[in-house]
Amino acid sequence: MSFSTYATIITYIITGVGFTAICLVEELSLSFLAVTGILTGLSLVVNTVRRIRLPRTLRNILALAIFALFLADYLFISRTLIGSASVFLTLLVVLKLYDMKTTRDYVILYSLAFFQLVAAAASTVSPAFFAVFSIFVISAIWAMVVFNIKRDVEEWSGRKEETIPAGIFGPKFVLSTLLITLVSILITLALFFMIPRIGIGVFKSKTLDTLRVTGFSERFEFGSIGSVKLDPTVVMRVHIPGYDAPPKSFYFRGNTLYRYDGSGWSREKERRSPVERGPDGRFVSGIRKEDRLIEQRIMLEPLDTSIIFADAPWISISGRFSRLWTDPSGALHLDSPPYSRIEYTVWSLAEGDGQLEVDKRGLTPYLQLPPETVEDTERIKALALSVTKGADSAHGKAMAIEGYLRANYRYTLKPRQGRGRTPLEDFLFYTKEGYCEQFATSMAILLRTIGIPSRIVTGYLQGEWNRFGNYFIVRQQDSHSWVEAYIDGTGWTRFDPTPNTGIVAPFRASSISLYIDTLRWKWSRYIINYSLYDQIRIARTAELKSVGLRTWLRNVLTRGSSSGREGGKSSVTLTAATLIVFIAALAVLVILLKRRHSNRIRTPGFYMEMLRILSKKGLERKDFETPMEFAARSGLPEAVRLTEVFQRIRYGGTTLDRSDMDEVKRLLEAIKKCSD
């Protein structure tokens, strides 16, 4: 295979990788990618069948036009730097493909492909990037080695590239390249995790499309949750460290609404107050419980709400956000909706049955009834009273209503239209079927009619447990609404009147999908969202391990010593041992280095010894003298003989045998005697 064929193959692999990388940039349109893809394919025909090179003037005009297009696109059309730069780079690559002749052209093309990869890195979070990245590393290493050898051949031997021996780039070379790439990727990952994350994020750009969610604003209409109950889009992933199976049922609480107007729920825009931080930097709720806590590491997709979700009652939260806000109903808010994936950790009570301590003041809004006719209200109240007959406490009454709804009403995503005048009446007295909103609304109103304060909570159920990664995949279809009732003595308590059929989501992923999702989750968790906090955590773990090692070492070293010895004594021993090991290692290193250096001048020691003896006698070897001339000048036949042996050893490539060594000893003795 000729070198130019080889170069063409590498070039099109790298171009292909660059093109694939640029496909990951979300701002680029499909039509643009299709056109540039076709032009790239055509260039392959041009470069292999007929080598046509565009005239220089035309090339320059086209390059200028592309640059003008980039400026216009960036300043007036798309106004996104990454998108405009990606278009610019891709067009330049296509232009360069029709202008490949010199090594410089190839290098420019590879550089453009590299910057395409950088553009993709700046605008995507897809795990596909890693595959593209790996192939780019392989092909870039391959290209760099090949073109470096080509340049060396041309510059250092003055030959043309065609004279490169074919055997150089054989299968062995390709295998070696793959091996080098593997090592390179391992080193890359090691460095990736070690480079300090001092990112200040000044020019941080949006990397994901925001997901539209419902139920988390000041108002939501009936049916808004029902519309997403078939949407399998992932909203968040929740990892529960230390558990191979779901430890309990989670309700990821989001928003609370308390004002019902017959067609939906709403709340006042209330003043938010900042959540305080504890001594360890975590945000704390103020609930003081000594119970067991469950940790939830939540990776939340960018949503169009500032609300973040947590299983209630939460005790503390940590995350990469500077502030966290809460409203009187306990909903948690960020400063603004996140524009990329965020990760935070929640510690909530493992058992607590949804208790949430909230100040009892201002419960009146939670007793508000729908603006319906008195007759309707009385009918609802009568139902509530009949259901709660026999229950003597507020909690018991709530439980009775929850049980009644679960047992007598049917869950469906397509409820029929009944004869009722309002959706609530329709559900409670006629159709008796609906989805979570109807169930929750009915329970809240039934509770209010009998004087128990209640409110609606929107959030997410735990979703699907991914056994490969031990985390929950929470999708849009897992959005849910339930009820919180205020129970004297315990506070706000969660009740879910929706039957179990409504809690089980319709979409269940296959094993392969779950496995792929695990990879995606790990990619997001350990690559995309890897942060300084992770590095600090790793460092702390390492520190703890090292403390353990030191303790173990100390125990080993002090074993056998009397118990009466002071702690300081063992510390001195440990220091001394460490110092000795260090010095020994240093000594070995120095000896090895010296041995390497000593190979550089291989003058046999016996000749140096002779020079030393003669030097003492005042006979120095001049710089211009050959060894034999010097020996002749010394006038000592022993010196001449020894020089002959030296030359045989030094230049003849032989070694001293037994008889030689004896002779050398004898000659040195003789020279010494002569010099005396």
Next chain:
Amino acid sequence: MNLRPTISAPLPWLTFLTGKTFGKSNGRRRRPSILYPLRKLKFTKEGKRFIAVLFLIGLAAINTGNNLLYLVLAMLLSLIIISGLMSEPTLRKLKTTRRLPADIHKDVPVPARLVIENKKRHLSSYSFKVEELPIPGVEAQPVYVVKLDKSAKTNRTVRYTFRKRGPVKLDGFTFKTRFPFGMFLKVKTRRVGDEVLVLPRTRPLSPEEVDECMHPCGTSSLHARGNGTQIFGLRDYTTNDDARYIHWKASARTLGLLRKEFERDAASNVTIVLDNFRDEPLRFEEAVEKAASLASHYIDRGYRVALKTLTGEVPLASGRSQLARILRFLAYVEPVDGDGRLSVRTLAG
């Protein structure tokens, strides 16, 4: 707290270490060998550009906090590490020896044979250049090797040109490589000492140049047989004699073939006198070269030639070995301070 063991324990080690590192070696005292750099590394033009891109990506990663940019940054850093790791075995365990011809003349290119051997048992060496360590007055052609398999050797004939007369010590070789990515030039030096004697150059002389050196006392003949022009006598012709030397007139008189014998010309003994007084270096070298050329000229023509200088002489003799002796002597000739003038003369007889 008793710190005595802590302090005293490493002392023998430290003493040993200091001794090994800075101790006096056999023979000449030299710089501690540990202080010699193992190899030199410098950025190529491409390497500098690579580093500039690396900084740019680093800056972008810090500014955006984008982890994928950190990944690209880590990849660029890993390529630097890989470059260092891969270039190292290329230069390791390479051995080079040179074989130069016996007669080396100043300014005359001579072919030399370089044997480059890869002593590694498992790894090949790729794309490296072998160069003679720079010595003033020595020009040696470099050798480029694309690939040298494990435990293999290659023979290359290269041209050496010595621009200085006298003994020259060749120190060793530098091995250079930009393998694998061309970002760095790694240079490793290997000492392979050789000493050569560079003889003065000889050149063909024109009759005018030969004559202008001839001393005015002229030529004289000695009464002895030789290769002169005057007839010394006659003797019987033998079948081994050249027919051109038959004396036809005398042969006619004696009815037997007689051949002429010639007197020895006194000028067949030539002494070249080099008054090696100090002068401009170029003129001095020209004078030495002229003396060498004269010696070559006369010896080629069968003369017995001697050389006299202010610092020594080579006695009269003829043949190639005499030329070698004279050239070798001239190779060492140095200028002498004095009132005289630098000159080259030939004296016949």
